Amino acid sequence: MNAFKGRPDRPGYPSGPSFKGDLYYDEPLASHTSWRVGGPAQRFYQPADRDDMVAFLGALPEHEPLFWLGLGTNLLVRDGGLPGTVICTLGRLKRMHRIDDLHIYVETGVPCARVARFCADQGLAGAEFLAGIPGTLGGALAMNAGAFGGETWRLVSEVETITRTGDAKLRKASQFTIGYRSVRGAAGEYFISAVLRLQPGEASVSRAKISLLLARRAATQPTHVPNCGSVFRNPQDDHAARLIEACGLKGHRIGAACVSEKHANFILNAGGATALDIETLIDYVRAEVETRQGVRLHPEVHIVGEKHSPWKVD
Numbered sequence: 001m002n003a004f005k006g007r008p009d010r011p012g013y014p015s016g017p018s019f020k021g022d023l024y025y026d027e028p029l030a031s032h033t034s035w036r037v038g039g040p041a042q043r044f045y046q047p048a049d050r051d052d053m054v055a056f057l058g059a060l061p062e063h064e065p066l067f068w069l070g071l072g073t074n075l076l077v078r079d080g081g082l083p084g085t086v087i088c089t090l091g092r093l094k095r096m097h098r099i100d101d102l103h104i105y106v107e108t109g110v111p112c113a114r115v116a117r118f119c120a121d122q123g124l125a126g127a128e129f130l131a132g133i134p135g136t137l138g139g140a141l142a143m144n145a146g147a148f149g150g151e152t153w154r155l156v157s158e159v160e161t162i163t164r165t166g167d168a169k170l171r172k173a174s175q176f177t178i179g180y181r182s183v184r185g186a187a188g189e190y191f192i193s194a195v196l197r198l199q200p201g202e203a204s205v206s207r208a209k210i211s212l213l214l215a216r217r218a219a220t221q222p223t224h225v226p227n228c229g230s231v232f233r234n235p236q237d238d239h240a241a242r243l244i245e246a247c248g249l250k251g252h253r254i255g256a257a258c259v260s261e262k263h264a265n266f267i268l269n270a271g272g273a274t275a276l277d278i279e280t281l282i283d284y285v286r287a288e289v290e291t292r293q294g295v296r297l298h299p300e301v302h303i304v305g306e307k308h309s310p311w312k313v314d
């Protein structure tokens with residue numbers, strides 16, 4: 001079955017029965033990001049599975065821009081959207097199973113919370129912190145996401161990556177340089193799956209730990225209003241939230257974007273914000289903290305896309 005939606009709008013673009021995923025045109029990315037803002041993806045591909053992904057990339061025209069999207073929980077997509085093709089892994093690269101006593105195999109479209117629950121149910125310890133990270137495993141690998149003392153790459157034994165042209169490779173964790181919210185190595189490759197190494201544990205203990213972490217998160221973070229988690233990386237030996245609060249910026253608003261009263265490093269979409277509202281507020285907070293505290297903050301969220309669509313949106 002060829003499940004392609006829309007019309008093939010570019011000569012040489014993969015189409016036909018050999019591709020089993022779903023292709024959409026001008027797909028609104030506001031529906032795929034936790035801030036609920038952002039313009040369209042010019043082309044948006046949801047692969048049927050890993051093998052379909054490999055075949056699709058192998059056939060993609062050479063100069064087509066490519067962007068990988070997980071759950072969009074660390075992304076500010078500008079209002080003009082993303083040209084080229086967005087690959088959406090969520091719910092598509094979804095296989096997860098236990099390999100042996102301590103190892104599991106997980107594809108990168110699996111939400112981190114599911115990985116945490118799976119490990120707990122299997123009596124494997126060490127992945128509990130993932131329960132509080134609202135993205136996919138792919139996003140967590142790209143960001144080295146971490147919480148409550150845990151970090152994604154401390155669990156990784158090896159990953160499967162894929163190049164822009166569909167060449168899949170197995171890479172050991174030791175081939176990457178890992179830091180705070182930073183992962184370097186294998187430039188130009190994307191993550192398809194990972195083998196994670198856990199510790200022996202007990203299901204009831206891991207489940208209790210997960211409940212505790214989620215309760216702590218709910219008490220300290222604005223979980224019911226669209227946001228993107230921490231906007232800025234913490235500077236060495238300090239906290240971005242403390243610096244922002246010290247500038248009196250809690251509650252500061254530009255358009256419908258607003259610095260959270262509950263956690264100063266969170267920016268909320270208070271209802272109907274544009275990506276421009278949010279980006280303008282990010283720039284404002286950054287400038288205020290630099291002027292008043294002498295510290296230059298760096299965004300943790302990835303800001304991508306165009307302010308105005310360079311292609312015609314129907």
Ligand SMILES: Cc1cc2nc3c(=O)[nH]c(=O)nc-3n(C[C@H](O)[C@H](O)[C@H](O)COP(=O)(O)OP(=O)(O)OC[C@H]3O[C@@H](n4cnc5c(N)ncnc54)[C@H](O)[C@@H]3O)c2cc1C
Binds near residue numbers: 075229
């Ligand atoms: C309420 C809230 C709380 C949060 N708390 C935390 C926290 O405690 N700790 C923390 O670290 N983060 C936190 N975050 C941020 C975010 O959840 C993490 O950064 C997460 O890992 C992003 O995953 P994602 O699937 O949403 O990635 P996306 O936002 O979709 O993408 C993020 C980046 O990863 C890249 N990417 C995605 N998938 C792949 C892939 N398969 N291969 C290569 N690159 C890929 C994208 O291109 C993009 O550059 C929070 C966010 C929210 C909304």
